[in-house]
Amino acid sequence: MTYQTIIVDIADGIQQITLNRPDRLNAFNAPMMHELIAAFDDADANDDVRAVIVTGAGRAYCAGADLGEGGATFDYAKRPDQMEQGSPIRADGSVDYSHPGVRDGGGRLTLRIFNCKKPVIGAINGPAVGIGLTMTLPMDFRLASETARFGFVFTRRGIVPEAASSWFLPRLVGIGQALDWCYSGRVFDAAEALKGGLVRSLHAPDDLLPAARAFAQEMTAQSAPVSIALTRQMMWRMMGAEHPMIAHRLDSRAIWSRGQSDDAREGVQSFLEKREAAYPNRVSTDFPDFGELLGDPEYR
Known part of the structure; x- marks a missing residue:
């Protein structure tokens, strides 16, 4: 598959996926969702891949959803890319919530990561906000740059946490910490992410990917x-x-x-x-x- 929004490299048993929209701070959109799902499909099917690392190109990991649609960004009923199987709006104006068009794209990605058969490491090299952060929650480990910043900013955009984060986040950091970060929607630094149990370790920016690769190899080199x-x-x-x-x-x-x-x-x-x-x-x-x-x- 030819990718437009990500870069996929395989070396030394590790598939590295790099979010690659640096001019948009690697903002998440529908093509990126489909390509990331395909990349995880490829990782599971390739026996040369023993672990997966996800990182970002440029100065950001992922700045969240692409807000290029302005105020209609989260109005899925007006976004044709979400209506692949027709509209969930019934003739009487009510919503068929069981319709696949209602499904959250971030959740489709995190469920795919959840089902992955290879260990998954997030190497968070810069700002990780909104879906840019919730997509990392089903990863097994998150390593971060000392300069990374984090935010579950949904309440500040008038929406709610997505990508199945209401299941993942409390299990990772506890319900109190999850509610603190999600109620306030504030952006916090790497030190707070480490203290709160969101990330495993912090690294100098140039040391992040080498540390993630060394960790992946250490975990998998001698195991079936x-x-x-x-x-x-x-x-x-x-x-x-x-x-x-x-x-x-x-x-x-x-x-x-x-x-x-x-x-x-x-x-x-x-x-x-x-x-x-x-x-x-x-x-x-x-x-x-x-x-x-x-x-x-x-x-x-």
Whole structure:
């Protein structure tokens, strides 16, 4: 796929996605949403990719939604790019809220990241505001430049948090901190983001990407890719489980599945022989039926 709003590079087992609208501070629009989703599809299908890093070109990570439409920016009923399957407005003027045209584009992206089978790291190199920040919440880790700034600015634009952030953010930082940042809509600095648990670490601007790449390689170099993929899905999905028995059921099924794999045999044998493992299973072909493990036939 030829990308217009992002740059995708793969090297040393890492797929780096760079938001690439620097003249607009990498503002998010519909083409960027579609291209980011496609890039994560590619990452899952490519067994040479062991981790994904997302960063921004120029001085910003992402300044939020592109406000080029002015006051109608968030009036999706007037935006043809949101009406791919017709209008959700009924003949009587009421809204069909189940219509796909009502869906938030940021949420479509964050759900795709949530479903990713590779570890995802946000390397936040500059301002990350609105969707530019909420898109990072389903990433496994956020590393930031010391000069980065952050803002859940939705209430200051007359809207509300999106991109499923009402699910992700309280789980990451706690409900009190989430409400503080979202009620006020204020922009805050990297030190506050670190203190509040939003980011893992801060780095000098020139050190950010090298640190993110080193961290990605450290996490994945000696682990079985299918085990990492399964672990990622297990951890994220059990955050919302109602009882530990649900996790026990999933753990048991996953151990049963993985225990019979060539990876498991290689993991034990390489340990006994005191050598590095060469895991034969591949995420693209050997990832188990997660819906069956989860006990949810509707899982997609």
